Amino acid sequence: MKIISCMKPVPDPASRLIINETKTWIKDQDLTFVASEADNYALEEGLRLKEKHGGEVIVLSMGGEEAARVLRSGLAMGADRAIHLLDPKFKGADEFAAAATLAKAIEKDGGADLVLAGVQSDDLGTGMTGTMMAEFLGWVHATVVVGVEAAAGGKSLKARRELEGGINETVELPAPAVLTIQFGINQPRYASLKGIMAAKKKNFKVWTAADLGLADDAVGKAGAMYEVKEILIPEKKSKVEILGGTAEEATAALVEKLRKEAKVI
Amino acid sequence: MIFVVAEHKDNKLKPITSELLVFAQRLSRDFNQPVTAVVLGAGVEPLADEMKTKKIDRVMVADHPDLAEYTPDSYVGVLKPILEQEKPFVVLIGHTTQGMDFAPRLAVSMRHPLIAGCVEYEKQGDRLILTRQIFNAKMNMKTAVRGGPPYFATASPGAFPADDLEAGGNAEVVKVAADSVSSRRKILERTGVQKGKADLSSASIIVSGGRGLKQKENFDLIFELADAIGGSVGASRPVVDAEWLPREYQVGSSGQTVSPKLYIAVGISGAIQHLVGMQTARCIVAINKDPEAPIFKVAHYGIVDDLFKVVPALTKIFKDLKSA
Numbered sequence: 245m246k247i248i249s250c251m252k253p254v255p256d257p258a259s260r261l262i263i264n265e266t267k268t269w270i271k272d273q274d275l276t277f278v279a280s281e282a283d284n285y286a287l288e289e290g291l292r293l294k295e296k297h298g299g300e301v302i303v304l305s306m307g308g309e310e311a312a313r314v315l316r317s318g319l320a321m322g323a324d325r326a327i328h329l330l331d332p333k334f335k336g337a338d339e340f341a342a343a344a345t346l347a348k349a350i351e352k353d354g355g356a357d358l359v360l361a362g363v364q365s366d367d368l369g370t371g372m373t374g375t376m377m378a379e380f381l382g383w384v385h386a387t388v389v390v391g392v393e394a395a396a397g398g399k400s401l402k403a404r405r406e407l408e409g410g411i412n413e414t415v416e417l418p419a420p421a422v423l424t425i426q427f428g429i430n431q432p433r434y435a436s437l438k439g440i441m442a443a444k445k446k447n448f449k450v451w452t453a454a455d456l457g458l459a460d461d462a463v464g465k466a467g468a469m470y471e472v473k474e475i476l477i478p479e480k481k482s483k484v485e486i487l488g489g490t491a492e493e494a495t496a497a498l499v500e501k502l503r504k505e506a507k508v509i
Numbered sequence: 510m511i512f513v514v515a516e517h518k519d520n521k522l523k524p525i526t527s528e529l530l531v532f533a534q535r536l537s538r539d540f541n542q543p544v545t546a547v548v549l550g551a552g553v554e555p556l557a558d559e560m561k562t563k564k565i566d567r568v569m570v571a572d573h574p575d576l577a578e579y580t581p582d583s584y585v586g587v588l589k590p591i592l593e594q595e596k597p598f599v600v601l602i603g604h605t606t607q608g609m610d611f612a613p614r615l616a617v618s619m620r621h622p623l624i625a626g627c628v629e630y631e632k633q634g635d636r637l638i639l640t641r642q643i644f645n646a647k648m649n650m651k652t653a654v655r656g657g658p659p660y661f662a663t664a665s666p667g668a669f670p671a672d673d674l675e676a677g678g679n680a681e682v683v684k685v686a687a688d689s690v691s692s693r694r695k696i697l698e699r700t701g702v703q704k705g706k707a708d709l710s711s712a713s714i715i716v717s718g719g720r721g722l723k724q725k726e727n728f729d730l731i732f733e734l735a736d737a738i739g740g741s742v743g744a745s746r747p748v749v750d751a752e753w754l755p756r757e758y759q760v761g762s763s764g765q766t767v768s769p770k771l772y773i774a775v776g777i778s779g780a781i782q783h784l785v786g787m788q789t790a791r792c793i794v795a796i797n798k799d800p801e802a803p804i805f806k807v808a809h810y811g812i813v814d815d816l817f818k819v820v821p822a823l824t825k826i827f828k829d830l831k832s833a
Contacts, residue, residue: 261648270648366645368650376613376617387606388763407763411701469654472650472652473651473652476649484795485810491822496826506810509714509771
């Protein structure tokens with residue numbers, strides 16, 4: 245099976261995020277970037293499928309040096325090679341432009357049997373890019389996947405999807421397909437020292453917009469379907485009553501409120 | 510025209526459908542546009558009859574045996590020609606597992622913008638500015654769509670409260686021809702959550718624990734508090750992912766949706782996926798040391814302190830009350 249796993253660089257979850265001067269994004273110059281958490285689950289699932297069925301796993305990312313870093317971590321985990329989409333023109337892409345660019349890269353690499361992506365990213369978090377990519381490629385897809393099985397040498401896939409209310413749905417889909425992988429599907433492996441050393445010798449392609457045959461107005465900010473007007477911290481509409489004092493005082497006050505005011509106990 | 514794609518399950522409209530209609534009614538007033546709701550399925554005319562009593566202008570029904578089960582291919586296949594013909598201003602879809610399974614495909618197939626996870630909007634001149642949450646609801650992003658309509662938007666569950674839905678309509682019901690549609694993705698099986706002692710849907714008091722408990726053993730604090738107060742135990746997703754508790758304890762969009770009279774959230778920061786599963790509780794108490802935790806936005810009472818001090822103190826009070 246040829247499996248391409250997408251990895252999005254996002255600020256390390258421990259970072260303190262500050263909105264930039266133009267209020268159109270966060271100040272990202274001094275942040276450390278890591279792979280979006282769900283993308284690690286996706287890559288782990290890809291590595292397990294390869295271990296079972298053979299083939300290769302390619303990691304794919306778009307961005308500057310932060311994307312290269314994320315791709316190296318993917319190679320260290322066990323991916324066979326990496327594709328880095330690097331071009332200043334890619335900056336400012338929305339989900340639409342990102343999906344179009346990633347889809348073109350997948351086509352340029354000769355397609356795949358399976359493309360994996362995390363269910364949603366840790367930054368925008370809308371869960372659109374994987375599904376949009378499937379539409380650009382003209383492939384079938386499944387979202388929120390919590391289990392994958394491949395049959396017929398990777399030509400047929402079974403995916404278990406997690407629906408609301410604890411319901412799971414198992415679907416069958418023909419390859420090539422795009423799956424978006426849910427958190428918790430597996431336990432992503434850590435890169436070993438051997439893996440980190442081996443990663444340095446692996447094939448690492450770098451492609452620009454021109455390499456992909458994409459026009460300037462189809463990528464990055466120019467290719468986006470929306471413009472960011474403002475990023476802001478949401479106003480608190482809450483009416484929460486904070487009970488202070490020591491733990492004993494606060495809990496005593498709480499029980500009093502629950503009995504006399506809310507009347508729920 | 511404001512277009513709403515209804516979501517339904519087991520012959521009932523899902524709550525998100527009412528919320529989408531609320532969103533549509535507000536847009537309708539602000540942009541002076543009529544509202545059309547569309548329902549896809551097999552034998553869904555009763556759902557159309559239910560929607561037509563709301564203050565909207567038209568209900569379209571695409572009824573076909575092939576639409577008995579939702580698939581992305583069938584929804585895109587049926588909706589795209591309708592939208593190309595009707596040319597709506599905005600198309601509203603739920604930011605739900607189902608909505609987010611087909612909305613991105615539909616928007617890309619028509620090469621029109623999709624703003625996913627909307628919580629609010631504003632009108633700037635004639636322009637529609639849609640606001641959505643980013644960075645796990647820590648920030649909001651206001652977006653202006655580019656190009657001509659239709660603009661697609663998925664609405665976050667809970668953002669447009671269904672209580673505001675205006676009735677008093679007598680919308681026309683229109684049947685649309687739905688030809689047979691084939692789906693590349695086939696549904697093989699559907700399985701439900703095992704109902705057991707963790708069936709929280711009927712619990713009147715729930716004590717839920719989150720990642721703030723730090724390790725599995727500490728969850729005993731939650732069980733002890735629940736026991737003292739006479740409630741059931743729930744958990745947030747990270748707790749279940751870390752295998753501290755089985756999946757059936759999970760409260761939230763991918764777990765159980767609960768509506769108890771009292772919900773005590775301990776060490777739960779309140780990711781949107783958790784909030785949608787419990788925010789209709791009559792009384793919500795949050796115990797968390799981070800005063801910025803989003804859980805405090807939906808809570809009625811809060812204690813900002815170390816849960817390892819607060820929870821034992823609370824348990825002691827309830828134990829004393831019981832023995833008194």
